[in-house]
Amino acid sequence: MGRQAARMNVNGKSYARVVDARLTLADFLRHEINLTGTHVGCEHGVCGACTVLVNGRTARSCLMFAVQANGCEVTTVEGLTPEGKLSVLQQAFIDNHGLQCGFCTPGMLVTLTELLRDTPDPSEQEVREALTGNLCRCTGYAGIVAAALDAARRLRDADKPETA
Amino acid sequence: MKPAPFDYHAPRQLKEAAELLAKLPNAKVLAGGQSLVPMMNFRYVIVDHLVDLNGLDELRGIVVGDERLRIGAMTRQRDIETSPEIAKHCPLMVEALHHVGHRQTRNRGTIGGSLAHADPAAELPAVCAAHDAVVHVASVRGIRQIAFHELGSGFMATTLAPDEMIAAIDLQVWRQGHGYGFHEFARRQGDFALAGATALLDIGADNVVRRAALTLFGVATSPVRVEAAETRLTGQPLTSGAIRAASAAARQIEPISDIHASGEYRRHLAQVLSSRALNDAAQRAGVQA
Numbered sequence: 001m002g003r004q005a006a007r008m009n010v011n012g013k014s015y016a017r018v019v020d021a022r023l024t025l026a027d028f029l030r031h032e033i034n035l036t037g038t039h040v041g042c043e044h045g046v047c048g049a050c051t052v053l054v055n056g057r058t059a060r061s062c063l064m065f066a067v068q069a070n071g072c073e074v075t076t077v078e079g080l081t082p083e084g085k086l087s088v089l090q091q092a093f094i095d096n097h098g099l100q101c102g103f104c105t106p107g108m109l110v111t112l113t114e115l116l117r118d119t120p121d122p123s124e125q126e127v128r129e130a131l132t133g134n135l136c137r138c139t140g141y142a143g144i145v146a147a148a149l150d151a152a153r154r155l156r157d158a159d160k161p162e163t164a
Numbered sequence: 165m166k167p168a169p170f171d172y173h174a175p176r177q178l179k180e181a182a183e184l185l186a187k188l189p190n191a192k193v194l195a196g197g198q199s200l201v202p203m204m205n206f207r208y209v210i211v212d213h214l215v216d217l218n219g220l221d222e223l224r225g226i227v228v229g230d231e232r233l234r235i236g237a238m239t240r241q242r243d244i245e246t247s248p249e250i251a252k253h254c255p256l257m258v259e260a261l262h263h264v265g266h267r268q269t270r271n272r273g274t275i276g277g278s279l280a281h282a283d284p285a286a287e288l289p290a291v292c293a294a295h296d297a298v299v300h301v302a303s304v305r306g307i308r309q310i311a312f313h314e315l316g317s318g319f320m321a322t323t324l325a326p327d328e329m330i331a332a333i334d335l336q337v338w339r340q341g342h343g344y345g346f347h348e349f350a351r352r353q354g355d356f357a358l359a360g361a362t363a364l365l366d367i368g369a370d371n372v373v374r375r376a377a378l379t380l381f382g383v384a385t386s387p388v389r390v391e392a393a394e395t396r397l398t399g400q401p402l403t404s405g406a407i408r409a410a411s412a413a414a415r416q417i418e419p420i421s422d423i424h425a426s427g428e429y430r431r432h433l434a435q436v437l438s439s440r441a442l443n444d445a446a447q448r449a450g451v452q453a
Contacts, residue, residue, distance in 0.1 A: 002171055021172035021214070024205075043165040044202035048268060057242070057271040063201040064272070067172055068218060111268065132353040133266025 011079030028066035048134035077106035098147035100138035195277030237276025290381035316386030343449030345441035383419035
């Protein structure tokens with residue numbers, strides 16, 4: 001019972017492994033299927049670096065065991081965009097100095113992807129509230145908040161029907 | 165920072181979960197895992213068996229009855245926060261949930277887990293205390309019901325037996341149009357509060373308070389109802405003086421001192437936050453006190 005099957009769909013691909021029950025989803029992603037985009041910071045649910053989408057909702061992958069993700073659809077930072085390309089949000093991070101060392105960035109991107117999906121026109125306060133669960137020790141958050149608001153604007157503009 | 169090894173069990177039915185808990189030694193229930201898993205990662209908690217309740221659909225959901233609202237123990241905090249039924253019948257809960265952790269943790273965290281974890285500064289137990297909740301506790305012996313105030317038994321401890329689990333929570337629903345207020349003081353959004361207060365007020369057209377509930381949390385091992393304040397308010401016209409007197413009554417507590425705040429500071433917060441919560445409740449009930 002200590003070792004169990006973990007079968008899940010990650011970024012559109014199916015994976016099946018037999019793992020220790022105590023293996024966290026974060027370590028499963030990084031060590032079992034080599035998706036190292038998900039970063040592991042504090043390992044106790046404070047820093048948010050390991051945030052992924054589980055069935056479309058953000059979750060801290062250090063606070064879930066891989067065996068709990070059986071049958072789930074998991075999306076990591078690698079799955080946010082087609083290979084070799086950047087999402088609107090990722091481009092906005094670059095343009096607004098939303099990252100320096102980059103350690104927290106995967107978690108930031110996943111958290112903000114959920115926010116912008118559910119709240120296409122967020123206020124600065126809403127962005128800041130969404131980011132309370134993600135720690136960054138370099139940027140001071142100003143660039144990250146600006147990137148989120150910029151991305152929201154670009155995504156809304158892209159959705160607008162062309163007017164002559 | 166990795167949990168000690170354990171055997172994992174994922175029952176599909178409540179009966180199966182109860183049987184596992186009855187027979188397995190040193191077993192613990194896994195709900196949302198947003199408090200338990202950090203404790204396991206730190207090895208504050210080392211278990212031989214983990215019984216995961218996430219597969220029990222029967223413990224999920226919100227049912228509105230005549231005077232009661234039933235929330236399944238495994239209902240996610242985020243689902244409660246966004247539920248139209250909860251917004252309509254228990255708006256205090258929605259207000260409180262905005263202060264519970266972060267969206268990532270509310271997506272996983274459950275109401276039953278929050279109650280069983282029993283952190284003194286947790287918001288959801290305070291809402292349960294305010295709404296005179298009844299807790300349904302399941303085991304191989306069946307379901308027993310206990311009043312919420314009988315659940316806590318000390319610092320982060322409950323009266324639940326090792327083979328018992330919370331199955332559902334019933335909240336007493338207040339009349340539509342009742343006022344509610346929630347205020348807490350934390351150093352950062354999403355942190356556990358140093359202290360907090362919730363207020364419920366049912367005010368008649370004559371401006372007389374028909375029913376009042378004032379609850380403090382973060383000041384003792386479990387949420388505390390300030391009965392002196394409730395008695396003072398009930399049956400009286402709601403005035404700013406009445407709110408002042410009720411908030412002063414919230415000072416008559418002996419809060420815990422710890423590294424985060426002194427007891428005296430928490431007493432001060434209890435009064436200030438009670439006053440804010442009562443004022444919000446009055447305003448939402450349509451009264452300018």
